[in-house]
Amino acid sequence: MKNHEQWTSKLGFILAAAGSAIGLGAIWKFPYMAGTNGGAIFFLLFIILTILVGAPILIAEFVIGRNTQRDAVRAYRKLAPQTNWHFLGLAGVTFSFILLSFYSVVGGWILSYLVRSFTGRLANADYGNLFNDIISNPAEVIISQFIFIVITILVVKGGVQKGIERASKYLMPALFIFFIVLAIRSVTLEGSAAGLEFLLKPDFSVMSGETVLLALGQAFFTLSVGISVMVTYASYLSKSENIAKSAFSVAGLNILICFLAGLVIFPAVFALGFEPGQGPGLVFVVLPAVFNEMAFGSIFLIIFLFLLLFATLTSAFSILEIVVAVLVKDEKEKRGKITWISGMLIFLVGVPSALSFGVLSDVQIFGRSIFDAADFLVSNIGLPVGAFFISLFVGYRLPRQLVKEELALGTNGVGLLFDIWYFSIRYVAPIAIVIVFLNSIGILS
Template identity: 40%
Template sequence: MQKREHFGGRAAVIMAMAGSAIGLGNIWRFPYMAGQYGGAAFILIYILCSFVLSLPIFLSEGLIGRRTHSNAIGAMKTLAPKSIWTALGYLSVITPTVIVSYYSIVGGWAVEYFVKSFSLSFGDFIPEGWTVLAYGTVFLGISCLIVALGVKSGIEKFSKFSIPLLFVLIVVILAYSLTMPGSEKGVEYLLKPDFSKLSGKTFAFALGQSFYSLSLGMGIIITYSSYISKDENLIVSGAGTAVADLLFAILAGFAIIPAVFSAGIEPSSGPGLIFQTLPFVFGRMGEAHAWIGVVISALFFLTVTVAAMTSSVSLIEVGVAYLIEEKHLKRGWACLIVFLSVWVLGLVSVFSGKAFGLIDAFSSNFLLTVGALLAVLFVGWKMKKEDVLEEITNGGKVNSRIAPALYFLIRYIAPIAVLTIFISNFIL
């Protein structure tokens, strides 16, 4: 049996967790939704949802992983052997494998556009075909190589390097974006509170964005938390992850939306914003001085690539941890098997845009929410209350005053929150 690795302290934990949280959704989805659903009012609701509703779900998954120090399937076999609850473990491994099969394709788009930035020759956006497969394979291969290096030498070191880099890059882009003529309209778009747009839909979307952005229901939190020391404060780790994720999303909004408004383009939702609209914006930047468009475009798509890769690394690690601990494979072989499995599964999405959309929708609307719901129900209703409180308080050493309130949120409020997301995915 291979010796199990652990993250080297709180900073490493938060960096790794933040790496899984910060991804493409922060760059295109959060700014668009903030502008469309109330600006600053939406952001306030998002913050509330993150810390009152999503954080208890984060803790539910986190304490499962840390209590057992095992992969997702091994964790459930330990906590609920030979019971239906082991389905949560299997779902927690299947879900990230499915997600990374198409997420790596989007990462490949980012790599391709980073390369194209140096000539500003983006052309028409073609989301499928052999070129997409080639770039997606490169992206997936690099992600798997990082995971193959191990928890401390691979994931932890990459996170400590990539997360600060992401913040530096996005701040540089933001600083330039705010100097563009007409950018103030984009700032207003994000910050002006429009309480007339607040509704049940706004709340559901803010909750859903918080849920997906924090990597809930994907098996990532269970897996990463299994590498956390028993002395680490889970609440601090979760709150630190939420703060880093929120801060990057806001910075990304102020980096992107003002530039879009400066070019006289209405912001749009989805990959079209970063792979169709923004290349046009970068071209406009380079009309007076070509090097400006090249530099800003290259920096932006480098940011997109790194953000996508930090998330893909965490998705890959879930399956790798399972193969190492349950099938007793060496880490290198486990990474190769995950790479080949994901690559083959991704072929469907590469050559069929319709299949891409269906797999994305199935993962987001069903797999994630079911996994998260099972996690909070298991922790809130199956596990012994004293065991849950022991994990939250590190055996009574920390968080003892707020632990009962958190347990109440996990047991009663979090399941309602997940069900709200699940239902809103189909009716809104």
């Protein structure tokens, strides 16, 4: 095998993995999912499921990737030769393909807003109507989605060190700092207290099996687990790093950014008279209105949209990387060509999702738009099912000693914490996923 590229530092890996995890999952999707599913109760379930189910599976993916130093398909082939476990990696690649196809549509929306912010056309606009005008314009959504995919391709084809890691090191901290500033402004708006209560005071009466399923899907979506993205990222990780500590760093940053996103959005929603259940357009409608309430708001809006675009791109990098890594197989000379071909195919598959709020708005798949159907397929079926089989693979297929030795690398040894994690990956995670699924389809309700 030719030399396998690696991250240059632990910090670079954590920031890149956190960028993949945070992305639109925390900033775009979490606020609207929480807004349409009870606010604080959804947030509470999300935290619990991230810690008890999401983080253990994230560690499991790190174990698979770092141990094998292989892509998502060959990693399973190496650990379980002459079995069908490699189909788990192939499923991950397939769902990653679908995920980026609709994810790039949202990236395109951000680009449309960014262009308008530079030209001054966002100032004092009717943001609800503006958002609807953008997403229903076929030429604009397709062109902006195409540009987003091209940016993603240009970075990913540069590889791990020169492309993904270099971009993440500088812009992830900037995004975090800016969100803190924005959250402070949001909670100081008059009437923001109702938004804080919506985010922080759970109402258990609105909880249902579907709420738990959606919270579980959100935990997996924001951590990028279940489709072997983190198997691929961890394959570039040095044997000297502590993967458990890295995993909890990523999970902790993920919860923190979701909390900050909630602090930015919901106090402003209630203070400015919006509805929290607006759906996918929530961030695009509320945040520009928040900036209107700030001194030099137009400048801050441009900075924020730029950082939001970066957060979106960091997730797109990781999703495209899993597809490219499987096809490149360490043959670096093929990387550029394969990245372009993969990216363009993903763009074409995503065109119906881009048009699903305009010319294809009447097309429904099981009562959902094309965009929402693709999102539901990945977030609430692909990710949980993939996470279920990953927990079984690490918990039952891999030798316990191999897993323990892998987790011990870069540490002074593992003891009780390993036993707790191993129990979780064998019993808690898979049982929780099954119970949530059965409850969501009405069998246990």
